[in-house]
Amino acid sequence: MYFQVAADTTLGHINPMSDLNQPTAIFVADSHFHLNPDSAEQQRIRRFGELMLLAQKADHLFLLGDIFDFWFDYPHFRMRGFDEILQALDQVKAAGTTMHFVGGNHDIWAAQFLHQRYGTSKDAEPFVISLGQLRIKVCHGDGLLGYDWAYNAFRTMVRTRLGIVLAKSLHPEILYAFSEWLSGQSRGATRDEAGRIEEKAQTWIDQCREDQWDLMIIGHVHHRFEVSSGKQRLTALAGWFDHPGYAIVQNGEFKLLDFEKDPRPSF
Ligand SMILES: [Mn+2]
Numbered sequence: 001m002y003f004q005v006a007a008d009t010t011l012g013h014i015n016p017m018s019d020l021n022q023p024t025a026i027f028v029a030d031s032h033f034h035l036n037p038d039s040a041e042q043q044r045i046r047r048f049g050e051l052m053l054l055a056q057k058a059d060h061l062f063l064l065g066d067i068f069d070f071w072f073d074y075p076h077f078r079m080r081g082f083d084e085i086l087q088a089l090d091q092v093k094a095a096g097t098t099m100h101f102v103g104g105n106h107d108i109w110a111a112q113f114l115h116q117r118y119g120t121s122k123d124a125e126p127f128v129i130s131l132g133q134l135r136i137k138v139c140h141g142d143g144l145l146g147y148d149w150a151y152n153a154f155r156t157m158v159r160t161r162l163g164i165v166l167a168k169s170l171h172p173e174i175l176y177a178f179s180e181w182l183s184g185q186s187r188g189a190t191r192d193e194a195g196r197i198e199e200k201a202q203t204w205i206d207q208c209r210e211d212q213w214d215l216m217i218i219g220h221v222h223h224r225f226e227v228s229s230g231k232q233r234l235t236a237l238a239g240w241f242d243h244p245g246y247a248i249v250q251n252g253e254f255k256l257l258d259f260e261k262d263p264r265p266s267f
Helices: 039-055 083-094 108-118 149-159 161-169 172-192 194-207
Strands: 025-028 060-063 098-101 127-131 134-138 215-218 225-229 232-236 245-250 253-258
Touching: 025 039, 039 083, 083 098, 083 108, 098 108, 194 225, 194 232
Parallel strands: 025 060, 060 098, 134 215, 215 232
Antiparallel strands: 025 245, 127 134, 225 232, 245 253
8 A cells, every 4th residue: 555645845845745655763972871871971972772662663763873982893792881771772683673884983993893793884984875766875974074083093994994993902991991081082073163064064964965855864963963965965863871862764754853852653
């Protein structure tokens, strides 16, 4: 049975016609879960668990990077911790939801582990996917808008071959301490720069020459916004660390939502 509902006027250029057979999806980024969660973080983990219950009913779950504040992969060792989160993700996979992971600057090294456990892509690089009529590009967003000076040292370390060789030569506890320090630096910078981030995003999309997507979804900036140019839209999720923001696709529509304030969708 094929249903059609009225076109959404607010997303008219993206969503000329919705239908109820279109796939459903959940997007979340920047939870920055730590190995030793404090009480505030334990609350964020519980809420994330609730989001994952919702994800069990969706067709797709997109984890858009920096889900973990620290994840380095060694050939024979993995850090202790994250059990509750990994088990919640196990349940999502068991429910039949297709899982996607795009690595952030803090957790790109989780790519192989998550690939093996959840079937996400091997390299965790950005990609374009069609969900019904929506052509979506998903990426973490680090390095995209050029404002994130505070991330650069860490990003260079985890995203370049030489950086990885150097990082793996450090004792894991030293690397962990370094990542904790940089993590504090970067979040402070982004909160102060919200207006400038949106300006740069607008300039970026105005100059964008990519034509294989209609909607690009990023995380990283910990600041929810949407800008558009012509037929293209760029949107950033609120970081789950700062605020329980997430996004869904349902009935061919993309929506940014607040997990505390907005009614939760039924899939
Ligand atoms: Mn990031």
